[in-house]
Amino acid sequence: MMGQLGAALAYFASLEVLIGLAIGVIGGMIIGIIPGLGPSVGIALLIPISFSMSPTAALVMMTAMYTTGVYGGSITAVLCHTPGTAASAATTMDGYELTKQGRGMEAITVVTVASVFGGIVGAVCLILFAPMLGKISLMFSCLEYFLVACFGILVVSGLTGENRAKGIFSALLGLLIGCVGMDKISGVPRFTFGQLWLEDGLDSTPILIGLFSISQVLILVDNLLSGRGSTIVDDPAAGLQGKRWEKGNTGLLAPTMVRSSIVGAFIGFIPAAGCSIAAWISYSIAKRTSRHPEEYGHGSLVGIAASEAANNAACGGAMIPLFTLGIPGSPVTAILYGALLMHGLQPGSGLFTGEKAVMTYAIFLGFLFANVLMGIIGVTMAKQMARICLVPNSVLVPIIVALACIGTYALSNSMEEVVIMLVFGVLGYLMKVLGFEPAPLVLGVVLADILEANFRRALIMAIPKGGLWNYFLTRPVSMIIVAIIVIFALVPVLKRFFIKTEES
Amino acid sequence: MATKIHRDIPVGAVLLIFSTIALYFARGIKGEAKVVPMALTILMIVCALVIIFNGIRATNTCHGEYDYKMKLGEGRNAFIFMGFIIIYYLAFRYISYWIATPLFMVFAQKHLKVKSWKVNLAITVIYTVFCYIMFVVVLKLPIYKIGILGKYFRFT
Secondary structure: OHHHHHHHHHHHHOHHHHHHHHHHHHHHHHHHHOOOOOHHHHHHHHHHHHOOOOHHHHHHHHHHHHHHHHHHHHHHHHHHOOOOOHHHHHHHHHHHHHHHOOOHHHHHHHHHHHHHHHHHHHHHHHHHHHHHHHHHHOOOOHHHHHHHHHHHHHHHHHOOOOOHHHHHHHHHHHHHHHHOEEOOOOOOEEOOOOOHHHOOOOOHHHHHHHHHHHHHHHHHHHHHHOOOOOOOOOOHHHOOOOOOOOOOHHHHHHHHHHHHHHHHHHHHOOOOOHHHHHHHHHHHHHHHHOOOHHHOOOOOHHHHHHHHHHHHHHHHHHHHHHHHHOOOOOHHHHHHHHHHHHOOOOOOHHHHOHHHHHHHHHHHHHHHHHHHHHHHHHHHHHHHHHHHHHOOHHHHHHHHHHHHHHHHHHHHOOHHHHHHHHHHHHHHHHHHHOOOOHHHHHHHHHHHHHHHHHHHHHHHHHHHHOOHHHHHHOOHHHHHHHHHHHHHHHHHHHHHHHHHHHHO | OOOOOOOHHHHHHHHHHHHHHHHHHHHOOOHHHHHHHHHHHHHHHHHHHHHHHHHHHHHHHHOOOOOOOOOHHHOHHHHHHHHHHHHHHHHHHHOOHHHHHHHHHHHHHHHOOOOOHHHHHHHHHHHHHHHHHHHHHHOOOOHHHOOOOHHHHOOO
């Protein structure tokens, strides 16, 4: 493999590949920043451009856009409470709080470093373990997908805020919203009220933009017109005075970044799980294992490092089943799958043998270099990006609204999506005023489909095995996931027990 | 004097009504597809009852003195601005994004107390031109299909 990696490096002497890499990185960051336009839209737009390019240059450009698109979405999540993609929603909770405290530059730097670290871990997994992990991903089926979604649901318990009943209600509402549309198993319409545009269900992105971005805009307007703040940052004079990287940050964040990257890469390679679930689960693990869980949601650097390392590591992980088995687990990887076929690359073992192996490793190396380049640009631009928090709200608010509207329209060229975004904007505002957390609702929407459809598929698959329990006993991976879920659920109990023992 | 009730009581009541209506519609779904929505709505009803119960408990313990972080009654400005956004949406949908957006930007900034007309217009023009280049010229988004004047802003 080392020989093939060495040969793959030679591809980067080509100007076409380097230009592709630069376009992918910069384009991904811009696309990610615009609410609604995630990496899937960006990569789809690159397909016609890549027709005349060599397969390596085209795929390097697209995979670079994948990872940097996820990162770009986190920049606006931190600075404007506007996550560009669902994968950045977890970062919003602490990142925006840091910006308000005048630590936007530090938050952006932590987001960048964690994203780069996670991206590199994902790329290393892709380069070193792709064929092996690809085989493992075949051991996952409906029951395992369902259990992973259950793990995600468990995360809700850490996001409910002060009032647990309200948090759980939010999550249930999210799951119910996820049920809207045609039932995936039987094809029966649910809560569509005869509206054709509802039959495909509600996309999570307009909901996300409404709940986070529009609701925050309304709060900013409220604060501005009632004289409680004219900029996002509480003290504009101290807005950019903080350091990029405090001395103790490396020691503080390194263990979380390592753990979250591994968790992210692992969740990423499970088809259908994706970057957003990876980010939420890592955030929740970090909170549960922290000595100061009360800091989460109030500007915790560890919190943003956890979600950011995980969502970028998941990008690398998601490409493992794609390249090794031809299984696209998300809309982004489905588009990449189409791009691979378009350039004559048939996913499978053929990509890891002979001449094509060199090309494949060149694409993986491109993904690795994209993360490095993204880090260099991100750290260099951190101060300039953090200046957004000094822009008066009177200017920022109309820009966010106009951008959110056109970005949401661009998602599927549909004005109905804009209506959904606005409805959820008002709902998000009401939720914040009345003490409900919007995060469990978003997580509910994201998980609903994976949870229900896979559970029902598992029930169908369990019939020849004599029922769900017998089927479960034949699936070692399911047992491992259940064991992890039980350990995860017991962490707070065990932690409390150890603290009490220490105190006594 | 009667004690003012905690707001979680009316909020819980609204959620209870909403969940009950959702349960009614969930019951009408055919076959197995109704199981999950029904289970979810029943759990939502339970949560709504817990919220009401918590509200009653807070009413009894706090005796009308509640420490709300945000109040709905103070959100008048937010709802007025939401009106701006709805008008903007209607203009976007029925006239054109490229007419609605500059008008929205100018009036919204004025409403949000941007005093200088120069700054206001400069931001509006820069934003609109940037968006036109980004979404129409580069991304080829079919925004021209939206609104009666949309076709005049098609980039060929």
